[in-house]
Amino acid sequence: MKLIIAYIQPEKLGVVKKELDSRKVHRMSVTRAKGCGQQRGYVESYRGSKKEITLLSKIRLEIAVNDDFIDTTVEGIVNAAKTGNFGDGKIFVLPLDECIQIRTGETGPAAIGGISRYVPSSKDD
Numbered sequence: 020m021k022l023i024i025a026y027i028q029p030e031k032l033g034v035v036k037k038e039l040d041s042r043k044v045h046r047m048s049v050t051r052a053k054g055c056g057q058q059r060g061y062v063e064s065y066r067g068s069k070k071e072i073t074l075l076s077k078i079r080l081e082i083a084v085n086d087d088f089i090d091t092t093v094e095g096i097v098n099a100a101k102t103g104n105f106g107d108g109k110i111f112v113l114p115l116d117e118c119i120q121i122r123t124g125e126t127g128p129a130a131i132g133g134i135s136r137y138v139p140s141s142k143d144d
Contacts, residue, residue, distance in 0.1 A: 020083065020084070020085055020086065020114075020115040020116075020118060020127070020128055020131060021083070021084055021086065021089050021112050021113060021114060021115055022081065022082070022083050022112075022113045022114075022115045023080070023081070023082045023083075023084060023089070023092055023093065023096075023110060023111070023112050023113075024079065024080070024081055024110070024111045024113065025079070025080040025082075025096050025100075025108060025109070025110045025111075026052060026054065026077045026078070026079055026080075026108045026109050026110075027077065027078050027080065027096070027100040027107070027108040028077070028078070028100065028102075028106065028107065028108065029051075029076050029077065029078050031078075031099060031100045031108075032049065032078050034099045034100070035080070035095070035096055035099040035100050037099070038095045038096075038098060038099035039082075039092065039095045039096070039099075041095075042091045042092070042094075042095045043088075043091075044082065044084065044088060044091065044092050044095065046082065046083070046131075046132070047080050047081065047082040048080070048081040048082075049078060049079070049080055049081075050078070050079045050081075051076065051077075051078065051079075052076075052077045052078065052079040053074040053075065053076060053077065054074060054075065054077050055073050055074055055075055056105070056106065056109070057105045057106070075106070077108065080096070083115055083118055083131050084131065085128045085131050086128075089112065093110055093112065096110055097110070118130040118131050120132075
């Protein structure tokens with residue numbers, strides 16, 4: 020199991036989600052982040068005063084995957100987010116020691132899942 024953390028441009032989120040969805044990677048957490056890399060920010064002029072903006076808006080994706088989904092997830096993010104310019108982002112792949120699904124108590128790779136195992140009950144009708 021791995022935890023994939025990716026920082027991407029905010030405008031690329033929809034494209035990345037669509038690409039991952041086509042690769043059957045549906046579960047992720049998305050948060051707003053600020054940071055800087057080789058872009059180093061920019062200078063903005065507001066009401067006559069200049070201000071240096073060094074922390075740029077990014078989107079942080081966190082995706083827990085089983086080992087057989089690592090390559091397809093990373094490739095999907097790269098294919099959808101890459102423009103070839105500075106600031107495209109970074110992807111980190113970290114070991115994930117344990118995963119526990121609170122609702123069922125499942126642990127390990129079964130808790131991360133792949134294809135949804137949701138079975139509607141008669142109460143859902």
